[in-house]
Amino acid sequence: AQSVAQPEDQVNVAEGNPLTVKCTYSVSGNPYLFWYVQYPNRGLQFLLKYITGDNLVKGSYGFEAEFNKSQTSFHLKKPSALVSDSALYFCAARSGAGSYQLTFGKGTKLSVIP
């Protein structure tokens, strides 16, 4: 069975500092990995994905994520946090072997402090 873990319920970071939101996964075969962001009372928005290729993927709003196969991790990063980055972030994964079911983590609340 697929699973995604986000070990931190909340991450606090000062504006201008780098941020990291952690994610580890367990899927059979090659993983397809995703990050989504949710602002209050809104649906989720796609940020970035890893399918294959370069382990560092770049996405929307200056976010990037690093795929580490040996550690089964896909951490979300940004070099300099903005107050507007404050939101709920979800990591998601699916097996590349034809499964349509995307498994989500529980979410991490990011608060960027001015």
Next chain:
Amino acid sequence: NAGVTQTPKFRILKIGQSMTLQCTQDMNHNYMYWYRQDPGMGLKLIYYSVGAGITDKGEVPNGYNVSRSTTEDFPLRLELAAPSQTSVYFCASSSSGGPLAGELFFGEGSRLTVL
């Protein structure tokens, strides 16, 4: 450019009542999904569809039904509402079942309370 539209945004039901959450998308996506989001639990897949006339169960299908008569519409039916179905429901779509299947477009959600 509407994307994925869900109605209603809010609804209060009494135990045992029935209702349908509507979802429509204007992106001509073949793949559509219904998720529920509970606090601290992430999103759980209820049902999904890979095209008109084809639906399948997700992780938590009990108490729900779906149909897909057109590419655009994917309604979710609750037949006998129970307090455990109090949640925020999200409809989503994607353009394919390949690598893009995880790149979902979400509606803004429907908040359902069962009392």
